[in-house]
Amino acid sequence: MQGGKYLADGKSQSLFRDKPIKVLLAKPGIDGHDRGMFVLARAFRDAGMDVLYAGLLPTPEDVVNTAVNEDVDVVALSLLNGAHLTVFKKVMDLMKERGIDDISVVGGGTIPDHDRPKLEKMGITGNYGPGTPLKVIIDHITERAAEARQKKNRI
Amino acid sequence: MQSRDYYSRKLNELKSRHSGNPDRERWRRETLAPWNQKTGYGGKEYRNSSEIPIHEIYTPGDLPPDYDKKELGLPGEYPFTRGIYPNMYRGKLWTMRMFSGFGTPEDTNRRLKYLISHGESGLSIAFDMPTLYGYDCDNPRADGEIGRCGVNISSLKDMETLFRGIDLSKISTSMTINAPAAVLTAMYVAIAKKQKVPLDSISGTVQADILKEYIAQKEWMYPPEAHIRIIRDMMTYCSVNLPKWNYISISGYHIREAGSSAAQELAFTLADGFYYIDLGMKAGLPVEKFAPRLSFFFNSSIDFFEEIAKMRAARRIWATVLKEKYDVNDPRSLLMRFHTQTSGYTLTWQQPINNIIRTTIEAMAGVLGGTQSLHTNSYDEAWALPSEEAVKIALRTQQIIAEESGIPATIDPLGGSYYVEWLTNQMEEKAYEYFDRIEKMGGMLEAIKKGYIQKEIAATSYRRQMRIESGEEVMVGANKYQDSSEKPIGILKISKKAQDAQIARLKKVKITRDKAKVDAILGRLEDAMRDPEENLMPHYLEAVEAYCTLEEISNAGRKVFGGWKEPVIV
């Protein structure tokens, strides 16, 4: 796959010219189903991103600490065990507590339709289910990363 | 045991079976090519999940001479390609074993009693994620996960509730549990003792296949060596005390769900199986005693013939290797008994009713592959735990295959199909290629610890995803024939009440038990863990009977053995 294939938008391309999008993939619950994570990690890398995977069973604290220390643009959360409302919220609460506004959070997994608005309200966007084309996910991450990076670069 | 290069010799032997197929070449030249030219067809290449290229047609020339007599055989006869029993489903249908478990032990107890009242005698229990990882319901990390993917068990009290009013002497129970399998087995024994059921009459299965956890499902607590030691202890203990307990269900299901091909599922599952054979032998157990207690668990996915070939190859490989490499002659030990579950990852989130058709095809493959028991997935499982309505349709699917389709009337009805036999041979070869490579890497455990197996699977999984993305592999409703006017389906919702109830019960357990005794037992358990010669099973039994919690018991091991970090796969 060509580098930056999905980064069609000229503006975000220049934003990430020297420092690509940095994304943290995490399953912050007790959930070891990592097939999707590995596929996403590869696809993101092949789209030219710097990819971190939080490993097995990180706590929400681990996820936020890693996101901060690594100064990622996007945290991509996934759960397939049905605990997304509880666990994703913990991540968001911790971010709020620490005043972090320059890291975007996106979600995915087995998230029923009726939970999506609740997650959106917390600030978690995307919330894609199985079978979502990778391009859709990558475009969304790019968009949210640009948002985060613009905030970060306001120095 | 035979010399170390058994697999490489066997592989050479199998490869020497190949010869060209002049009939097909002639036909291609004289009949097919002109036709394709005239019609403009042709050109498309076919490949299955195992990357085996599929020809247009198969003829007797695709099979080695004397194949019928030597490698195919007849049902109930070595090498069991056609089935492990002489009469297969003409005698007894496969067991329709539906996996269930959710919420509190009370919830699942009601479901189990309902199933028993409808004639089911084989229970199959699913546990929630905290239980599978050895955490109690009151662990902050378990928040939001209690009872979601199965029933929650934090102490013996929960297990007592789960089996309240169920006579353990009259049923067999399959428990899908791995890392804490020995503890759950101990709980089951404790209940049998309370019910005054003799231990040699209780029957059931725990999955306890820890190798595939490191490969695929990722539910472990300790380093591989520690878990393997616990399995060894369970094997030794059970072969004396619980002769009807199946202590390992060697599972390819999760390997496949993690994205492997059919051939990889076959190869890695059997390689795990041979590892357990080595383990039992090293523990000094006679093979005839423990091999019949090992059973298998395969995935049945959507490529119909590939799945059937995989299952037929699996039986043949198991019998052949045990006989030739391990010198096992007891016929019962050569039989590969397996459970099959239809594939989860072929189900689509979009247009979920289509999943019923997928499951039907997969279930048929399982039956034509000669499975001993079958679980059919429900159409709503890409969304959540199945609703009762969806479970019923899944069960009906099996009943229609069993009682309307006529498929069970003949044993191995696809036997003798040039294609199926050729494909069976191809799968077999692919498996031996892996066995050989794994052996050269220093065996299965080394291959897993290096991350080799996991990387092989991740690579296959990624390739498949790319094929789906490009539309080369079709998933109806998902990447082709999409429908934007879809309506959401009703799905099972699990309330947070289960969590509150479980935490309350655990609190009560902790108040009412003898704390000094608990501490003393846990201390002894730790000591026993430090001594690799000591069998842990009696200690687990003592601990659960004193109402030590699952997490307390698991933590003893976390303290002594430590945790384990997997090699980086991506």
Add this chain to the structure above:
Amino acid sequence: MNIDEIIEGISRKDSRSISRAISIFEDELLADKAEELIRKLYPKTGKAHVIGITGPPGVGKSTMIGRVSGFMAEEGRKPGVLAIDASSPYSRGAFLGNRVRMQESLGEKGIYMRSLTNRGFKGGLSLSALGACKVLDAAGFDPIIVETVGSGQADLDIMSVAHTVAVILAPGLGDEIQAIKAGMMEIGDLFIVNKIDREGAFIAMKEIQDTLALGPQDKWVKPVLGLNSLTGEGFQEFIAELDRHWEYVNTRGDGKARLQGEVALIMESIFRKSLERLMSDEGGAMETLRRVYSREIDPYMAAELLMEYGIHDPARSTRLK
């Protein structure tokens, strides 16, 4: 966060400020901010011992670093870790996998860890790695452990930021040990054989000692140590040797060259950057180059003109920036 807030945050050891500062050094777009940071931070640095750790893949570098930084934290030190991963030559993207390998309980022990990629380390010293070291130094982390991918030129460059370089190997690597030996024997100040419980470990140690004995003999005699990351065996000795080398660098004449060498490298890279700017300027440099090409002036004259012009004409130097 503006630069002053970031600098204030760094002095408080605030992880968000530290992380943002390191990112600034990764991004060419923020080059002027990076310069401002270095100017303001530099006076606050110079305390930390920078330890480079390199070696081929599969020897357990990350796990070992996780352990050694853990032991150091327990002694009351404040280690910071920079882990450098390789980026894909095809997509530029990278898996930052080292973090997973070493992150166990890093947070609880107050160890800051950050992944970087080797991207953009085109020739010469990487300003981003150096900048990251200065940030951690200014924040009071000491020592700073830099882990590299274990191959290639970029690796050797990064190693030149370090005051002490430890080369880590493991038994059973066979040919790799040979290959590594060729390039790494000179850059290592100490040598580690990890997984000392494995077969062949002592032979590997012996081999390294023999190879070292053939090389040039400095006043610093390069120690060869065995480690076991699982049991923690050998780690106290390893830490003691690192300290001893740091002492040597600070007190002995030939050691001190190391410290000045670092400054020279920073200067060099600053010059290289300015040079790049001078040479790439279309208005001036191109014109000058054209004049050289048409033999109007000779290359020396061109260089003199360009440097003078670039440095003395204020309007021009702004544009050059």
